[in-house]
Amino acid sequence: MTETDVVIAGAGPNGLMLACELALAGVRPVVLDRLPAPTDEPKANGLVGQVIRQLDMRGLYQACGGEAGPPRPVPGWMFSAMPMSFVEVADNPMHALMLQQPRLVELLVARAGDLGVDVRWGHGVAGVSPTSGGATVAVESSDGPYDLDATYLVAADGGRSLIRKSLGIDFPGSTSDTVSRVAHVKLPDDLRAEDGTYVIPGYGPLPFGHTRLGNGGLIAAQFQPGRLLLGTIEFGRTDGVGDVPMTIGELRESARRVIGVDVPIEAPTGPGPHALRRIDGQNSRQASTYREGNVLLLGDAAHVHSAMGGPGLNLGLQDAVNLGWKLAAEVKGSAPDGLLDTYDSERRPVGERVMMQSLSQTALMAPGPEIDALRQLFGELMELPAVREHMAHLLAGSDVRYPVGDSHPLSGYLAPELSLDDGTRLAELLHRARPVLLDLSGGGFAASAGAWADRVDLVTGGSADTSVAALLVRPDGYVAWATDSPDGLGLPEALARWFGPA
Template sequence: MTEQVVIAGAGPNGLMLACELALAGVRPVVLDRLPGPSAEPKANGLVGQVIRQLDMRGLFHLFGGDNGPPKPAYGWMFAGISLGFLGLPDNPMYALLLPQPRLVRLLETRARDLGVDIRWGHEVVDFRTDEHAVHVAVRTGDRTDELVAGYLVGADGGRSMVRKNLGVGFVGHTSDIVSRIAHVYLPDELLVPGRGYELPGFGLLPFGNSRFENGSIVVFPLEPDRPMIGTIEYGWTVGSQEGPISLAELRDSLRRILGVDVPVQPPRKPGAHALRRLDGINSRQAERYRVGRVLLLGDAAHVHSPMGGPGLNLGLQDAVNLGWKLADVIAGRAADGLLDTYQSERHPVGERVMMHSMAQLALAAPGPEVGALRTLFGELAAKPEVAGHLAHLLAGSDVRYDVGDDHPWAGRLVPDLTLDDGRRVADLLHEARPVVLDLSGGALDVAEFPERVDVVTGACRHAPAALLLRPDGYVAWAADSVDAPAVSGLRAALARWCGQPSVARMPTVT
């Protein structure tokens, strides 16, 4: 039996892709070498445009979002420098606290509900491709079997076996920075509620990110009984690359940065606690996201500094971009060339994330020169136009896809529109289908639109007369009036993005 798609890796990105494929009628097989979902704490939340895309799938509230539409964040951090977004006319920055283990469990449940076959304890160890399929070697215990699939997607992390076997270059830079992070317990008498920890001989160590002359410290009070504390030191330090990290090593790192002992202790409650070291921070990107029937996703395609929290925003948006395209090609609704737009659209976004995450590393480095630069940067960031630029950069909303249409809305994520009758456009995308949104008062004759396309009529002030929305929520075509050139543009957009050569019974405009 030939599977349509095999996904190597059941992390957030692989599971999100599986859900997107299933919504479009493709049931992938997801394989992961682990015996079950990892409890290891990694990312602590989501930021940026992906939160709006989760809303478009009806997942925002399920994943812990407050009632109502997602609300933009009032501010964020850039290299530990506070940014204020209050009053920005178009604030794209959203944030949702969600520990990665819980995100994986939620996505696993959703994927299984959609009929996805998830196989824990199954490791992809090799593969070969031919003209018609990918032959995937899968190890389960002491046994190795072969799966035959139409496509293989490597979502198997930064050390991706799939990428390495493809021979795709992973180009970039490794910064000689050592970071350490752990869940800890600190004595209750040190806590200053809402502010941080008062350390003897030092003073207040505030919540959030703090830069010092010998490094940086982050304090995340996500759980009152086990805050997460991390250090960042520039240059190879004592204890780096010397085997597993210990809590004593974290204490030493804190002492080098602060000059005092910090009485961190192991968490008091049982469970999986973070305790890890990262020797060197990689900023690397795969030269190609696709080689024939094999594609790369998430950390297999790009790795970068975690500063600013862009990782899941980038990887999950990769999945939402790829899912409907791969499903349409498999179903014969689109030509194979549609998959090439995964590379052309998402590779530049990965480059942007690597750029700003490396810039944050540089801006957090020790030294009086960098301190002066941070002062100047803080002055610039206080200007609304600069804050707006940084908000779009961090949210991932500043890259516009080339969709072949020059309308100002085309190529961008559709704004969070509400129609005059109260319907939200985000709710129209729950099934991950293309949507023609006719706000022209009925100028479009939609009787014989392609079956794949949902047609919604309505009214909305301050919006174009008509829009074609891709399943990922991006505007593929827009027009301010329904005239002959606009109709021609809609035909072209439907042919390109919905796999249809033409649209019947379009209005004749003279």
């Protein structure tokens, strides 16, 4: 029996991100994955929402393909194939970054290695037994079975989580009456227009993204030149079809039903792997709790939903950044009472919001005159500035305010993008994943925070980007306390609430 502080089951993006967060805080977990190596199977194709700013707070934004400087918000997005403009939204929170999941995993594997994380490929969880001090994890590997005695176990093992099922944690929700198919395909070169798009005879150009049609939805995207990702959404379950492997011919027939003409797709050429999958009935489910004793759920193990709009990695990676510093504090014995419970109380409402908006998008893709009318009404509402602002925050995941115990307008939200007078950005101060007390009043808060200097970085300076006198920013980038005056009322209480007694 080997003892370890934290075991993470699953070396996908969420599990690896959590491992890196723990390592930054001085806790090096063991990460288990039954796959022999990172998979290059194409899944998610990009990141959207607040997580992009959090990657910037860890110094990962440029490595993930971002431009120099802070992340810039996108001018608009799609909601159930309806375009939305966010140009006039003040402090637009919506960000997007095209990054395929295998590349993200590659970056996080390298980062985990640099941080000394023990990632064990080909080591799968075969069973889990909760104990009074944590959990015993039964592991299967090519070298034979063994047990790990973990103080904390994190299930990042996907929507069919063995760990969640073993603990009997409920996973309530619904299954939509849809069939989604998607594949990388090849189209004849003579259908390619000068701008690189494909023009289908009898239909016209294949627009980027989702398109709603009379018989379902069409998805088309070229993330690399000449490599077309084509998909369909049809309403009406086909129970039993899921037992038969998906084929290009099946997708071609589905595309004909959706758009009414033949789409002459063929199997792709060139290096793979190529997407080829079917989802017969989309699950939208969330665990009844994200924590059961010393076992915690992360990512798809805690919630599954439609991929429409791209919220998946935004939700799961933010779970990891929220959990990492809290779990590390518990392991190191510096956490105040109840800190780890705030992982569930803060992140479950965000998961509920994602499920709500993803189900809404699915419903608005359905055929029928009633949905036609509803989409027309929704389009009219989207012309209202207040509605556009509401939707931008909903899709970015910034519309849920954490109950941090402070009433300042910034408290409970992701810290604003700001720079100090010397050019240092607040995001750069968070690269080490330590809390920061940013004193913009000239140094008047040092006495109040001095007893926490071993746990909180005190930074003094000025900034033309904000009028606040001071900000206490948690390691995940969320504001725990803020003030517009130099009196410092409430600061010691906020420091004790989140980072332990003085």
